Amino acid sequence: MIQFSRFTLDNGLCVLVHEDRSTPLAAFNILYKVGAKYESPEKTGFAHLFEHLMFSGSKHVPDYDEPLQRAGGDGNAFTNNDVTSFYATIPAQNLETVFWLESDRMSHLNINSKALEVQRKVVIEEFKETCLNQPYGDVWHHLVNLAYEVHPYRWPTIGLTPQHVESATLTDVKDFFRHYYHPGNAILVVSGNVRQAQVRDLAQKWFGDIQAHPMPDTQIPAEPEQHKPHIQQVEAKVPADALYLAFHTDARRSTGYYHADLLSDILSRGRSARLYQRLLKDRRLFSEIDAYVTGNIDPGLLIIEGKPAEGISLETAEAAVWQELDLLKNDLVEERELQKIKNKVESSLVFSETNILTKAINLAMFEVQGDAKLINGETDIYRNITAENLRTHAQQLFRKENCSELFYRAKKS
Numbered sequence: 001m002i003q004f005s006r007f008t009l010d011n012g013l014c015v016l017v018h019e020d021r022s023t024p025l026a027a028f029n030i031l032y033k034v035g036a037k038y039e040s041p042e043k044t045g046f047a048h049l050f051e052h053l054m055f056s057g058s059k060h061v062p063d064y065d066e067p068l069q070r071a072g073g074d075g076n077a078f079t080n081n082d083v084t085s086f087y088a089t090i091p092a093q094n095l096e097t098v099f100w101l102e103s104d105r106m107s108h109l110n111i112n113s114k115a116l117e118v119q120r121k122v123v124i125e126e127f128k129e130t131c132l133n134q135p136y137g138d139v140w141h142h143l144v145n146l147a148y149e150v151h152p153y154r155w156p157t158i159g160l161t162p163q164h165v166e167s168a169t170l171t172d173v174k175d176f177f178r179h180y181y182h183p184g185n186a187i188l189v190v191s192g193n194v195r196q197a198q199v200r201d202l203a204q205k206w207f208g209d210i211q212a213h214p215m216p217d218t219q220i221p222a223e224p225e226q227h228k229p230h231i232q233q234v235e236a237k238v239p240a241d242a243l244y245l246a247f248h249t250d251a252r253r254s255t256g257y258y259h260a261d262l263l264s265d266i267l268s269r270g271r272s273a274r275l276y277q278r279l280l281k282d283r284r285l286f287s288e289i290d291a292y293v294t295g296n297i298d299p300g301l302l303i304i305e306g307k308p309a310e311g312i313s314l315e316t317a318e319a320a321v322w323q324e325l326d327l328l329k330n331d332l333v334e335e336r337e338l339q340k341i342k343n344k345v346e347s348s349l350v351f352s353e354t355n356i357l358t359k360a361i362n363l364a365m366f367e368v369q370g371d372a373k374l375i376n377g378e379t380d381i382y383r384n385i386t387a388e389n390l391r392t393h394a395q396q397l398f399r400k401e402n403c404s405e406l407f408y409r410a411k412k413s
Contacts, residue, residue, distance in 0.1 A: 028190055054109065099205070150222075243308065285308060
């Protein structure tokens with residue numbers, strides 16, 4: 001059980017505090033409720049661009065990392081479809097350093113032509129390196145565009161094309177910052193050897209005077225139910241063929257999400273899981289295979305991906321995967337197998353609670369979903385899932401008309 005307190009500043013900044021006397025450290029995580037899904041289809045990659053721009057210096061802090069490291073801290077950030085998060089771990093006695101650094105870049109970020117040009121080049125180079133010049137680098141672009149028709153999950157966090165970031169103007173960037181990077185659109189979590197009153201004082205001192213801005217009227221369209229299979233063939237210069245199956249799942253807070261998550265674990269959590277044991281080890285149809293859920297806040301995907309073994313066609317590999325899915329739809333998972341997977345999930349959840357930074361990030365993620373208290377109910381949700389629940393959900397989930405299939409073929413030399 002993760003105990004925490006919550007308060008909100010007059011400007012809308014939501015602050016959560018988790019006190020942990022067992023560590024000399026403090027973790028600081030500030031989450032902005034802006035990810036790739038808030039972008040315009042004509043201007044994608046902006047949330048990711050800002051993850052970089054936030055490290056380009058602010059009015060009183062030309063180099064974010066240098067004072068943080070001098071105080072014994074270490075920090076980083078991540079962006080996904082739903083949020084952008086900045087975090088740091090630091091000796092608890094130096095916690096105020098992070099408050100100063102984060103408040104300065106929230107209120108006085110250096111958004112100028114020089115900073116934009118530097119980070120623009122970094123992001124475009126990252127796009128080329130990871131998506132254009134790397135084998136299978138464009139898979140996610142093909143797959144999400146195949147699976148989604150209207151929801152903005154249909155483009156990756158890095159953006160649809162590097163041209164969107166390349167053509168971004170200073171006005172575009174300033175508008176994006178003003179809309180999303182302010183106290184009314186942020187969740188701050190402090191975890192570790194801290195006191196609630198101490199965090200409240202620091203939050204008021206460093207963030208209390210920063211003005212919130214009106215939120216843009218962003219209408220995110222709901223993805224309609226898929227009623228027919230989506231199939232795409234791609235040919236590229238890659239070492240081997242690859243197969244990708246994407247099934248639409250429920251939203252992160254729904255019971256169905258947890259059912260899908262357990263199903264993905266039964267298929268592919270560890271070397272004793274079904275896909276590895278049956279299709280890779282026993283039948284030798286794959287050289288590698290995996291299954292996972294995307295974990296998006298809005299309805300996401302369960303992905304099965306694999307590379308067929310030498311001499312095995314994509315069609316043969318695909319048919320074998322569907323055979324395994326049909327078993328989940330028709331037969332109850334044995335209690336021993338189900339309990340084994342539940343034990344692994346519970347172990348992971350318990351282990352995550354031993355790290356103050358993980359707790360800070362997880363609390364923020366649950367708060368953005370509606371209530372951080374949800375973090376304490378996950379273990380019971382998994383424990384209460386039955387074999388019949390999984391069979392029923394597999395019948396709903398693993399349908400051809402709910403599947404987007406990408407056949408990624410190696411171009412013949």
